[in-house]
Amino acid sequence: MKLTKTMWLICLVAVLVLAAGNSQAFAYTVNGHAECTMSGWVPYGAVVKVFEIDPLPGGSYAINSPALATATVNESGNFTLTFTWPSGGGFEIGGPDIIFVFTQNTNGSAEAIYEENASGTHWNVASAATISLNVASPLAVCSNPAVTPGSVPNNKLFLFTRIGNHETANIDSKGSVVTSQGYHRPRKAPYSFTGANTDQPYGSALHMFGWFGSQSQIAYYKVQYSADGGITWADIETSLPNKWYSTSDPNPLNWHWVSESMGPVSYGGINNLYRVPYFVRPNTPWSWFDRVAIFNSTLVTDGLTRFRIAAYKQSGTTLIPATSSDIIIDPNYGEIVLQIDNTPPTVKILDMKLNGVSKSVCQILNFGTGISDKISVNFRAYDQRGHLQDYALNAIYGHNASVSPKPTAPSKAEDNYNNNAGGSPLWQGGFGYITDYKGNTYTPAIMSDCAYQFRLTASKRTTNGYGLIYHAVEDTWHVTIDRP
Template sequence: MKPLQCTLKPNRMAAIIGVTAALAGGLWGVSARADVEVARRWAGTAPVIDGVASPGEWDSATATTIAEGGTTFAQMRTMNDGTYLYVLLDVFYETVNNPLESAGTNGDFFALYIDKDLNHAVTPNVDFFYSGCQDGRVFVKAIELSQYSSTGCTPVAPGSLGTNGFGPSLNSSTPHRIWEFRLSLSELGVDTSTWTTSSGIVPKIRMNVAIESINPAFYIAQPDPNTSPDMSLMYQIDLATFPSFPPGTTGPIFAGVGLVPANYIDSAGYANINISGYYYATNAPFGANLNIFGNWNTLRFAYGAARYQVLYSKNGGPFTYLDQTWTNFKWNGLTWVPNAIGPDAVNSYPIPEPWELWYLPNLLISWQTAASFGDGTYVLKLQLLNSGGFPLSSPPGNSLTLFVDNTPPTLMINNAFYDGTAICDCGIVTPGPCVTVNPLRFHGFTFEITVNDLHGALGSYALGYTYDNNVSGGIFSDSYVPSHVNADGPEQWDGVTNSTVPFPPFCAPAPCAYTFILSASSRVQNGYGLVFPYVNYDKSLTILTAAASASINCSGTDVIPSENGSPRGKDDIKGATQSQ
């Protein structure tokens, strides 16, 4: 701990800090790191702050492992409602009921450092930390005067509360040290009045945690291990702005797919989400590899599951086991270790222990839909198993519908025309003047195109050109949003067939060899981005310097555009020239 002024508890951890510093040398050798993000959870029922981790009281909170040097010392659990942030420090490594720190007595100790203005630095007279006081008060705060100094003990805000206890918890039946806190959001610098107009911006709190035990002797601070943190690295605790699951449950069974929460997936299995800076999808099917998330703690603690099976039904058919193998990374205290996850002999997957730290927490299955699954509507559900392998009853909300589409759009430039006359493959065109003949007729190039999507998932298409050294431009484009939403049925836009574009016709900006590029994208996505962002079809033509009359050369045969669009041969050149 930092040297604290007045009646706050002093730094008397020299020996322990020496050991911790040796451990931290390898683990915390990098000076610049991003904050450790802690997922948001709404507290459906506020925990009682009495030092007793009662059964079910903290089950729905987000669990964060506090470990160092290969040893797991504690677990932090966090959740919030519209008034308070609730924090549990479950120090299951400390199984001796030590006294608390007081004047003249060494004892157990905690500190919660708060970067109130979220500026990643110590701001004097703004930032503060919660701790205990040498006068015997268990829960007070001190205002930061600098990184290495602070005021003495000051009262916390009305409503904020902290206490300790010693007993069992959801992580261990062996009695151990427990700290429980209820922290006023307004004291933490959170303005809840902005939550209804935040437009997808997640409110957050930045906090560093320190825990000390005298027996067994250890001191640990995370994510910044320094005894006087500079607040450049902290836990970023995201705050829930509303309940994300029905009252009476402890979390969703299916949380979502990738970055798309389950409540942004409609009943037909399409994603609809539009949050600036986060993710965008409109009536979007799913495809390719899908990371499907749930809630491990809900399955384990609310429903008593130790393992689970994933089953699917396609297009209303019978349910079948969904057997997949994927890789997730587990923290061993020093580094991330890849772990192959797959089904056992009864098609089930394990639920990790609550103190384990995984790179992709709550990942139920990584589904490679393109491997051997056809397009269609899939309904997923879980079969929960207890530690003995016996089936458990189905929990509420045990269903996720996804429309899976792994078919890309098909597209073609059927033909190119000059003044209505078809241009042969690799044609050489001498265009006429690019002028208006009358209000209904222009000289120039048009293209007959076809862009189709088998399942109506077309997102957009565009026709453009390139010539010379990376010179390019656009000719025509169209998109599902806003022009064709539900144009061919619910969530459907099939595309166009034999459509002639553009009008007015295209005039080449310079004589050169041109490649005309028809490109299309699909709305199919995997929860992180588009699966088919760019499918293209190319057609090449040579366009010469404009002349008084137009001609098209096809392997030595000139074709002259006529007024009605039908081709003429060389014998008609004179008449055609005059008609231009």
């Protein structure tokens, strides 16, 4: 406790007696515990600074700068400050008069979350004392040491969240599970999706999204992929454009979008680095707030591909790998697997026969109405990788008219994966289907005289996260049908 000039005269004798014991500086320790408004939740990672308060004439006070000491709140909410006391030489009686200031990295910038002023001074604090503080600021990012990292979104957690519009929650993608198959909307338990648009692999350009907790202490990251089960890894090198919204002009009508690339860049001899938008410009609108990479999936062979991040933090003028105290990689979705399939399906009408005789395109087919009269179409709707979604052969004529119902024998003119899923995510379709339009079934009332387009379409289940990349691939065959 510092003494005013008036008190100095009164205490002069006492000071002279105690001078030998109190003029020597020594190490002083103050312990603290900080909690947020919810019991058990603490401002983990907050930076604590302690300042000395000096009395001024007239009963006012001044904050003595710089800070006596700086510490960091640990995961239990505790911190320890050690400094030399007396701080500036001279004579002191009792302990220091101090206040605390907390700052915390919130969305990439240091925000004050707890500030004491002179009216909140802790007077004559004893060495090794423990002071409890309550942090009520809405800017404080708090965590609970009793809660697992996966349930605390505002900490140092990283995880992949989406591929395009597909949530990783709906992808069999957990990198920690050796049986993960990398399909979107998997039919297998516990997902148990149904329908033709299930067990979808991925292909083409994949927009990958992820969550970086606001307390992540990283400067750059890279996204890596492995097509051999994690034995070897390569960096994603695709450009990652972005835009942020500038509101710096005094006239709001002049506010505008500004382009800024998130990478890849090179720094300190490390290539293919990316930046997190809300760490680069916190509290700023971004077009792509959480897109972490764009992956050209044609760079790998079809099959399972693993993805992970490598994070880096600043150390002076160099980058070093981040540790678990800087960022927590989620055990489920911090590394993911995706089933890649860029092989197109084969969709082709192979032959058309009238009563067993092949007919080329543009011919006239004299199609009778007897039981032995038939038009046979031989076609192929086949996917080598086993990811066919559906196919359909349509006989189209006139003005947007088509023959209905479609034939079902000897092969179906229309089928889908939902009808053929049998405990495996694979359905190839057929290499040589034959379907018959029989004259006594497809009478002139159903299949009249006209020019016809036989259109075969097939879709594959491969998606880029927004839609199918092989949707309604088609082949056509044109003839004219003449009925008696």
